[in-house]
Amino acid sequence: MALLALLGTPFFLLATLDVGPAHSPDALGLSGQRPPRAGDRRGDGKGERDDSLFRDDYRSQAPPQPVALAILRDDYSASDGILYFRQRTLSLYNGVRLTADPRADADVPTSFPGAASWTPGQQQSAEAHVVVPTTMYLLVDHPQPPALSHAIALRAVDNPNPRQFVAAYEVVSRVLAVPGERLLGQRSIPAAWPAAWVRHYTALPDDPRYVTLAREIVSQVDPRFGDDDLAQALAIKRYLEHEGFYTRRLQHGGGRDPTAAFLFGDRRGYCVHFAHAAVYLLRSLGLAARVALGYAVQTLKRGGGSSVLIMGDRAHAWPELHLDGVGWVTFDIHPERTDVPAAPPVDYELERLLGEVARHDSTAGLGQRPAAWVVPWRAVGRAGFALLCAALLAAWAIKIARRAAPRLAAKEAYCRLAYVATLDRLTELGYGRRYAETRERHAARLCSKAPHLPALTAAHLAASWGSRRAPDPAEVQTLVRQVAQELTQHTHPLRRLVGLINPLSWLWTR
Amino acid sequence: MSNRDTIPSDLDPDASSGAATDPGRQAGASLERAVQIAERLRARVREHVMGRDEVIDLVLVALLADSHILLEDYPGSGKTTLAKALGESIADDRPADEIADFRRVQFTPDLLPSDITGVMVFDTDSSTFQFRHGPIFAHVLLVDEINRTSPKVQSALLEAMAEKQVTVDNISHRLDELFFVIATQNPLDVAGTYPLPLAQIDRFLFKVRMEHIDRASELRVLETWGTPKAPCTLPRVSRDEVIDARRAIRAQVQLTQRHKECLVDTAALLRADRRVVQGVSTRALVQGIPALQTLALFRGRDYVSSDDVAYLLPLLLSHRMELIPGAEDAAEIVLAAAERPLELLSRSTLRPRAGGHG
CATH class of the missing domain: 1.10.8.80 (Magnesium chelatase subunit I, C-Terminal domain)
Structure with a gap:
């Protein structure tokens, strides 16, 4: 069932952490559950996916997808550059493997915040930590809310864009702020813990090799710190980092205890192997430890801005160590050797855009760009087409009006308008008057096409230049008809047709 | 220029409607007379000069426009013939006066102004000075080789052309209203000539360069040369008719x-x-x-x-x-x-x- 759930999600992702040598492929089952809703009670679901944490081949072909956006409310940068967004923890050893136990790990929020805000059962100490408020916007469904380690309060907020984000909530986290050496001298298990808790956090497989190996590692520690819990834990961390080899190509096979196969075999594995090996070794020394699952985001190579885009391939598993007076400490293993290349950089543009959406900016930040105005080509094209059509129609209207003008004109204007109409006809047929050509020469030139044109021209000139013998309109009308007939006879029909539909021919009439 | 042999009769006065009192009809009538005069002049000159229709028309335009014309041509190309034919076509309807219908003056370097304007001569009978009219007192004056004479004579002639009067011994003598000068000059043989300055050429309406006439016309000239001409059937044009025609054209x-x-x-x-x-x-x-x-x-x-x-x-x-x-x-x-x-x-x-x- 857990395997089915994994196959169903597009993000079963293999994290490659660009964190020193710590690269970890994973399919930790962090996402892909049914959509979380505010107030949705998701109490348990413990251990349902733990079977699938160890797999031999997690090579993913699909490019990583964004799964969540975190907005840092304060100016904060992690000392090692990695932000750990924890979603679940595995602390209960059930005789086979580590599984989730929400009752024990009450400091880890297991459900999305509803109307009431969540507070953890165990408190991280206030002295060694700084408070970092963040707001999470989930882009895909998660069974439990990821939150920056170690969350102490969750509160639901309005989803600024429900189509974009599936959930939004505020987180207040306490992040360790003191260097590791200051914590030396702290016991791992407080004296106040009941025996059941101690058993819970120190249970490990019944395999003597864990204790043997752990003792061997611890024997190398400087005798001055040989009894110190944190010094022992650091020795184990150094051992795993030095001896382990981070890879996604595994040949452990599905044994009963994959961790043993990894740790006592070739020590080749990914984050789940390293986390489990570290937890078992720590527990074999009597230290309280558990496995945390979530996303680890390298922020050193990020650009500015408070938005942190979490990609699916950032999924990660890491050990957590408990220290008295401090709380749970992220205790990640960074193997020195690996065959996994560095992860590609985050798409900063997408990160910025989603950040703007999360901040209620409906334009996603585009409105502030000076070059955001674009030429509305479609509107320009339509307007141009409409203008063109209007101009064509107007041109045809003028052409028709000029052609019809003689019939409507007064008697004294008839001669001139009839001549203009004839000239229009001549021009559209390509027989227009040339520049500086006199009207008589124009008429004489066209004598073969229109033998009556010279007479018509003479009548027109007589009328317009004040001859005492003004031409008779009826005579002019006859001449116009004769010229029209002659033109029809002497020109090709196609030429006449082309001339007739040319809307602008009258522009060249002179 | 129109090469039509006759002036088209678009101006037929009968074509315009109206009674005899209609001013349009009056105008049409006098314009029609002008057409007839031009037609007669043209026909008469063409009888004597062949192959020069365009030049004849230009000469007649200059005549009727009350101006003068300068012909630029080679010797023997018909300039004198043309001018003479024109002079003979205009009848002197006032034979009593001192004005001839046609005179020709050959300009030479030793010519004096008085040779063309006339001179005061002492009359022994009346013991007074009498003005003897020079050749300039004519209706049509042909001035041959105008550039061969001195600027002095040219100036005297040009004053007459512009003012239509000559002044001799401080007495101005009016020339005829119809005073028309046809001047010629040889464009090539310019040695020893006094080229007309631009200000004087400006007095001529046209300077017509006469081309050689075509083959057919030249053959006709050879055939008709020396044979007595049949008298022209068309009547000559009187001086008054030309003056009237000028006025009609200007006005109408x-x-x-x-x-x-x-x-x-x-x-x-x-x-x-x-x-x-x-x-x-x-x-x-x-x-x-x-x-x-x-x-x-x-x-x-x-x-x-x-x-x-x-x-x-x-x-x-x-x-x-x-x-x-x-x-x-x-x-x-x-x-x-x-x-x-x-x-x-x-x-x-x-x-x-x-x-x-x-």
Whole structure:
């Protein structure tokens, strides 16, 4: 069932952490559950996916997808550059493997915040930590809310864009702020813990090799710190980092205890192997430890801005160590050797855009760009087409009006308008008057096409230049008809047709 | 120029309606007479001069436009014949006066002004000085080789051409109203000549370069040379008729404001042309108006058309300009300058008349 759930999600992702040598492929089952809703009670679901944490081949072909956006409310940068967004923890050893136990790990929020805000059962100490408020916007469904380690309060907020984000909530986290050496001298298990808790956090497989190996590692520690819990834990961390080899190509096979196969075999594995090996070794020394699952985001190579885009391939598993007076400490293993290349950089543009959406900016930040105005080509094209059509129609209207003008004109204007109409006809047929050509020469030139044109021209000139013998309109009308007939006879029909539909021919009439 | 042998009778007065009292009919009648006079003159001159129809028309235009003409041609090409035929076509209807109908003067370097204007002679009978009229007192005066005489004589003649009077011994003598000078000069044989300055050439309406006549015309000349001519059937034209025709043409052939604008614009463009050192004078335009009207009449119209302007402008202006060295074809320059004014003139007919014509 857990395997089915994994196959169903597009993000079963293999994290490659660009964190020193710590690269970890994973399919930790962090996402892909049914959509979380505010107030949705998701109490348990413990251990349902733990079977699938160890797999031999997690090579993913699909490019990583964004799964969540975190907005840092304060100016904060992690000392090692990695932000750990924890979603679940595995602390209960059930005789086979580590599984989730929400009752024990009450400091880890297991459900999305509803109307009431969540507070953890165990408190991280206030002295060694700084408070970092963040707001999470989930882009895909998660069974439990990821939150920056170690969350102490969750509160639901309005989803600024429900189509974009599936959930939004505020987180207040306490992040360790003191260097590791200051914590030396702290016991791992407080004296106040009941025996059941101690058993819970120190249970490990019944395999003597864990204790043997752990003792061997611890024997190398400087005798001055040989009894110190944190010094022992650091020795184990150094051992795993030095001896382990981070890879996604595994040949452990599905044994009963994959961790043993990894740790006592070739020590080749990914984050789940390293986390489990570290937890078992720590527990074999009597230290309280558990496995945390979530996303680890390298922020050193990020650009500015408070938005942190979490990609699916950032999924990660890491050990957590408990220290008295401090709380749970992220205790990640960074193997020195690996065959996994560095992860590609985050798409900063997408990160910025989603950040703007999360901040209620409906334009996603585009409105502030000076070059955001674009030429509305479609509107320009339509307007141009409409203008063109209007101009064509107007041109045809003028052409028709000029052609019809003689019939409507007064008697004294008839001669001139009839001549203009004839000239229009001549021009559209390509027989227009040339520049500086006199009207008589124009008429004489066209004598073969229109033998009556010279007479018509003479009548027109007589009328317009004040001859005492003004031409008779009826005579002019006859001449116009004769010229029209002659033109029809002497020109090709196609030429006449082309001339007739040319809307602008009258522009060249002179 | 129209090469039609007869002037078209578009101006037939019967064509215009109205009674005899109609002023239009009166006008048509006198314009019709002008057409007939031009027709008779042309026919008579053509009988004597063959193959020179265009030159004959230009000479007649100059005559009826009350101007003078300068013919530039080779010797023996018919200049004198033409002038003589014209002189003989105009009858002297006042035989009593001192004015002959035709005189010819051959200009030579030793000619004196008094040789052409006339001189005061002491009359022993009355013991007074009497004015003896020179050859300039004529209707038609042929001045041969005008560039062969001294500027003194040229000036005397040109004063007479402009003012229609001569002054001898402080007494001015009026020439006849119909005083028409046909001057000739040889364009090639220029050694020992006094070329006319531009200011004097400006007095001539046209400077016509006569080309050699065509083969058929030349053959006809050989055939008819020396044979006695049959008397012309057409009657001669009287002096008064020519004067009347001039007046009718001036008054009745329509010439619009647009035509005047075209002339003025062309002159302005010519003056602005960088190939032209000295532009055309206003006198050229003043003389051009009656010439245009006469030409329109010759072409059978009672209105001046843009075609008349296009035809006449090079003839009217070419000889009056001084060009920079290297620019040869004055007519081409005139036509280029006239292109835009002519185009505007032609286009103006498509617009409603503004009423400013005549």
